[in-house]
Amino acid sequence: MRTGKLGLMTAAVTVVCAVTVLAAPGTAFADPGPTPSPGTPGTPSASPAPAAMPGKDLEAVRKKLDRLYRAAASATDEYNAAEEKADRQSAEIVELAKKIVKGQEKLDGLKDRAGAAARSQYRTGGLPDEAKLLLSDDPADFLDGTGRVMQGQRATKGLLGEMTRTQQDLKAYAADASAQFQKLEANRKAKATAQKKIEKQIAAAEKLEADLAQEEKERLARLEREAQARAQTAWLDSGILKDLDAEATERGRKAVEYATAQVGKPYQWGAEGPKAYDCSGLTSQAWVSAGQPIPRTSQEQWKQLTRVDVEDMRPGDLIIYFDDASHVGMYVGGGSVVHAPRPGRSITIAGAGSMPILGVVRPDTGTTPSR
Template identity: 50%
Template sequence: MKRHLRTHGYRAAAAVALACAITSTTQQAARASDPQTLTEVQATLRSLYHDAEVATDKYNATDEKVTRQTKRVDALDGQVEATEAKLAHLDSLAGATAAAQYRGGGVSAELQFALASDPGRALDNAGLALQAQQNTRNLLTDLTATRKEVRLRKDAAAALLERLRASRRAMATERRTIEQHIAEAKALESSLAAKERQRLAALEKKNADKAQAKWESTGILKKVGTGATAAGKKAIAYATRQIGKPYVWGAEGPNSFDCSGLTSQAWLAAGVTIPRTSEEQWAQLKHVPVDDMRPGDLITYFSDASHVALYIGDGNIISAPRPGRYVYVSPAASMQILGVVRPDA
């Protein structure tokens, strides 16, 4: 998936600089109380959490890929075992044929029966001596082809396993990156004094309310649907039961969620399987105009589709917002809306 992560060094420097600007001296603390400084802190926090969410989405996508690769490798291993069993059986039949030819130049009835597509006809023709030599040559050709096939399948299995290990290594690296982003955001937020945190929260709410009011002023709520489908109602009911549970990156319940973990599990509870990540939900599900959305639809946010939430009606969503927060109800337009997708189209 596309990512726009900044370097760790830049993030760390930004976090340290802002923390020092807020906490090092009384004069700097007073400066941090200035609305403009709070706005800057808010922007930095929002950027850090956004980067962490983008990385989380990539982790989830990689995890799905690893799962699919594991299933393919398991299936391929089973095919290799079956092919090797066939090879052993053909080797055994070839030995029987050679012994029969040595004794009298014939081909055993068992061998003809095994090679023929019609076993009944094979039994009828078992005594046809004119086919003996040709059948034997065909058998040896099949043995050679089977040996080659087994080698190719083994090579393919080994290549898949190596890619699987590489994916896991990349995923482990991505995990460390995610954890670092989250740690930076938490450190920056906790460096604010209680009063500044309250002001920051108030500023966030003010901006969210302003964005929501602007969105509603377009008359959008008079256009959108008000009735959910039966499946949509089940998805909303599931999401509602999760309110208050913490955001944890990569989580999909039952005790914690990330944004797409919540939406995918909500729709799974409604009997509809959708992609795991917000980016894949945006890419694969049916797009509907925002003014045609209905409760149960998914609202995708930001230009990189890095966040997703469940629309529940009356201009509100249920979402797992970010680390340090909990599943909650919030205004639908409090973040930059990219578009709407419908799982039960």
């Protein structure tokens, strides 16, 4: 193997190995388990909590926790989006590396053919075919030789053209690989930034809850349930479910079956199962299991999937929550949704109207509901 080919093969293998390391999932879905620092902004002091906290103050704590976890959810969407882009770019770099190796092998073969032609000419005395024709005494040989010369000229021209195109392809592949590496690095930095945001918000929320006495934690949980119940009651009282009787499609039914089978498993940011999920990890994997891949993040689900009116939704549709589309659940019928709420909570069935609804999207628009 020539030095040039060996060098390119080595470079290509290095590209593939580097991409494999960059794309390794070892830490992508690991539980951050953050440990808050005493000076974390927005984190209450470490002084002992009072024996009892007035109801009004505890309601303020509930609202602050909600804000912190919502901020963490938004950052989780940023993290998941960067992760998805990095995965795509890694795959593209691997394919470019393969093309570079094949292109170099092709170029080496073309160079071998050109070298063989040059050596043949050297062995015959270095005379070009045109000169040999002029020295021929036989007209038949002359005419036959003229054809060979023209064929040789066309072959040589074609060979040089193919070598040039191959070299241009290799240059383009190298430029594409370099551009993809830059994008990959940018998304790795975006992931790291989003991870810090997530850890900061979750650490502040966990610290806030940890400072509460056990009685206050129980009261806080009740306040949370009551707030969700009030929101759900208001949603139902609006008459939204009056004419909502659409049944699920076959794929929608499979997606619902998958999602509801995960009830009780823990929320974990960045996770797509099978042991834990974040909100969009649950909905995307549920639809993958039904044979319908959808975008990974709640924000992209909101942007890319077909939107339907709340009054027209059916089981399997996705309900997008909050103005920033930072949360998603799957409608299961009867005014309920299955979702992965937040860190510290498990996948559960809840009232579809227990959180502010941004809108509804449908993954399987091309099918007719089963009756």
